[in-house]
Amino acid sequence: MSFGQELQSKLNNIEDQLNSNGELSEKDLEILLLTALIEEEGEL
Amino acid sequence: MKSQKMLIIQLLRLGDLIQTLKAARQLKAENPSLSISILARARFAKPLAFLLETVFDEVIYLETKDFIRESVEQTREELHNFINSIKEKDYSVTVNLSFNKSSGYLNHLIGTQWNTGVSRDNKNKITIQDKWSRFVYSTVMRGNQNPFNLVDLFRYILGCKHNYLLENLNSERKSSKIVIHPFASDKKKHWGASRWAEVIYKLSKQYPEAHFHIVGGNADRELGNQILNSPSLTNSKDNISLEINKDIAHVYEILTKSMLFIGHDSMVSHLASETLTPSVILSLGPVRYQETTPYQNNVVNLVPKTKCFPCTVQTDCSLFSCHAHIPHQVVSAVASQLIQSQKIDSKELQKVVTPFHLSTVNIYQSEIFDENIEYHNLLNEHQDATQVFQHYYKILWHLYFNDVDIEITYPTITNEVAKELAHHLEGTQYLFEVYNFGTKYANQAIQNLRAGNDNHSALTDNINKLNDVSELTKVTASNYPLLQSIIDLIHVNTNSGDNTELKTILEEQLVGYHDGVHLLTALHSLIKKTITPHHMTHSSEVKEI
Numbered sequence: 001m002s003f004g005q006e007l008q009s010k011l012n013n014i015e016d017q018l019n020s021n022g023e024l025s026e027k028d029l030e031i032l033l034l035t036a037l038i039e040e041e042g043e044l
Numbered sequence: 045m046k047s048q049k050m051l052i053i054q055l056l057r058l059g060d061l062i063q064t065l066k067a068a069r070q071l072k073a074e075n076p077s078l079s080i081s082i083l084a085r086a087r088f089a090k091p092l093a094f095l096l097e098t099v100f101d102e103v104i105y106l107e108t109k110d111f112i113r114e115s116v117e118q119t120r121e122e123l124h125n126f127i128n129s130i131k132e133k134d135y136s137v138t139v140n141l142s143f144n145k146s147s148g149y150l151n152h153l154i155g156t157q158w159n160t161g162v163s164r165d166n167k168n169k170i171t172i173q174d175k176w177s178r179f180v181y182s183t184v185m186r187g188n189q190n191p192f193n194l195v196d197l198f199r200y201i202l203g204c205k206h207n208y209l210l211e212n213l214n215s216e217r218k219s220s221k222i223v224i225h226p227f228a229s230d231k232k233k234h235w236g237a238s239r240w241a242e243v244i245y246k247l248s249k250q251y252p253e254a255h256f257h258i259v260g261g262n263a264d265r266e267l268g269n270q271i272l273n274s275p276s277l278t279n280s281k282d283n284i285s286l287e288i289n290k291d292i293a294h295v296y297e298i299l300t301k302s303m304l305f306i307g308h309d310s311m312v313s314h315l316a317s318e319t320l321t322p323s324v325i326l327s328l329g330p331v332r333y334q335e336t337t338p339y340q341n342n343v344v345n346l347v348p349k350t351k352c353f354p355c356t357v358q359t360d361c362s363l364f365s366c367h368a369h370i371p372h373q374v375v376s377a378v379a380s381q382l383i384q385s386q387k388i389d390s391k392e393l394q395k396v397v398t399p400f401h402l403s404t405v406n407i408y409q410s411e412i413f414d415e416n417i418e419y420h421n422l423l424n425e426h427q428d429a430t431q432v433f434q435h436y437y438k439i440l441w442h443l444y445f446n447d448v449d450i451e452i453t454y455p456t457i458t459n460e461v462a463k464e465l466a467h468h469l470e471g472t473q474y475l476f477e478v479y480n481f482g483t484k485y486a487n488q489a490i491q492n493l494r495a496g497n498d499n500h501s502a503l504t505d506n507i508n509k510l511n512d513v514s515e516l517t518k519v520t521a522s523n524y525p526l527l528q529s530i531i532d533l534i535h536v537n538t539n540s541g542d543n544t545e546l547k548t549i550l551e552e553q554l555v556g557y558h559d560g561v562h563l564l565t566a567l568h569s570l571i572k573k574t575i576t577p578h579h580m581t582h583s584s585e586v587k588e589i
Binding site for chain 1: 112
């Protein structure tokens with residue numbers, strides 16, 4: 001699995017977790033942080 | 045006693061870093077024993093290290109690519125270790141001044157006892173604890189109604205009370221250098237080559253000894269060469285240096301020895317204010333001068349009167365009307381006056397520039413007070429409705445957030461503007477009623493909760509009505525656009541706490557709507573007094589609750 005596919009898979013799990021009204025773990029938030037950092041690198 | 049340690053998160057660009065530096069310098073001056081660190085992206089903070097280290101006790105560099113490993117899990121682990129290394133520094137407070145996604149997660153994950161600014165919690169919900177950050181999030185990010193400079197907003201978030209100005213230590217200011225930064229990140233924000241060539245031509249004729257330093261980054265090389273190779277500058281080339289992709293420290297050094305800076309809103313304009321270089325700024329496209337004017341006294345900001353100005357970053361534009369509305373004749377004349385006297389004399393300006401050329405531009409000159417930076421309109425013209433509301437909002441926000449009464453002056457307006465204000469006076473009445481319903485239903489819902497399970501349907505009914513109130517405020521904003529700032533702020537105030545308990549959420553709504561009622565009462569009074577000399581009619585008096 002490529003880096004991008006692995007990241008997308010983790011993001012899908014996080015979305016499922018949020019949709020079921022669950023709370024995110026610290027690891028989930030770190031994945032969201034990583035995604036935001038990568039996205040913003042391209043925007044800034 | 046253990047000294048307090050603060051971490052400021054600033055993950056945006058160079059200009060934002062310099063504005064953050066200015067606010068932090070003020071805080072340090074008021075609290076010399078406070079240790080302040082900054083967390084910033086390495087690619088922006090490293091070139092500015094020479095400045096950042098003059099204020100911050102530590103600069104923590106964030107470099108995304110340094111975390112990247114083969115797998116996502118390994119990468120996350122690297123990021124986790126980085127966050128842990130920050131946690132170990134044992135900060136007592138984190139202040140997030142960036143308002144972007146990544147900083148919100150970081151703010152939460154660093155997890156200091158106190159944090160301000162945007163944070164994203166474990167439900168991925170945005171929470172904002174402090175009032176000024178709520179204001180920035182609700183208003184500054186959304187439109188043209190914010191009356192404050194970003195440095196002031198950062199100062200307010202940090203809790204600064206006074207303004208300590210940089211001392212002018214520069215004895216070499218007499219040199220004949222003029223720094224020009226004719227570039228910006230967006231085409232809408234900068235002039236083309238020919239207008240800049242005209243300004244340089246005019247100034248080089250007037251000041252033959254002047255040496256022009258055109259500074260910019262790699263992406264600016266082509267436009268820089270176009271200016272340099274303009275036919276009008278053929279005889280002046282020896283007096284022009286194109287300084288592309290030089291260190292920021294190098295540009296800073298040139299600025300310290302320069303008699304003038306001219307440019308658009310950019311990092312270099314903020315750098316010029318760090319060196320107290322007299323500056324002329326041309327605000328174009330989406331630039332909101334009141335937020336971005338470099339923070340120093342006597343900066344002259346030229347602001348076009350174009351109807352669509354300021355646009356937004358997303359606006360698609362090929363006409364660039366606002367570019368033509370700052371005539372190069374005005375720029376040259378203003379620059380010349382600044383060189384001669386460091387201030388603008390509007391009467392003198394009107395002698396050397398035609399009314400035609402002055403008719404399309406507002407000329408503002410900055411002055412720093414303890415509360416905030418102010419901009420004086422040097423041509424002393426009537427204010428339009430947006431400017432009048434910015435003035436009102438400045439009064440309201442100082443009172444609401446800082447409990448500071450600033451002197452109330454009523455702007456001079458035309459009958460046309462008075463009509464627009466009268467229309468919004470009706471809007472304040474309508475919104476006042478809506479917020480009154482908000483306080484009523486929030487109050488009733490709290491009573492229902494206290495009464496226990498017997499009142500479940502009444503509770504649901506009141507919560508549904510509160511949702512209706514929220515929807516009604518959106519309709520009000522579309523009919524009365526100048527009330528958007530209050531509506532946005534009250535919306536954020538009633539929705540951005542970190543509470544999950546219904547009672548606390550309802551109490552927050554009660555307080556939020558109650559505040560809205562009071563803000564509207566004050567706003568109504570300001571509008572009424574402004575339009576009274578114009579004999580405008582208005583629907584009715586605002587009632588006190």
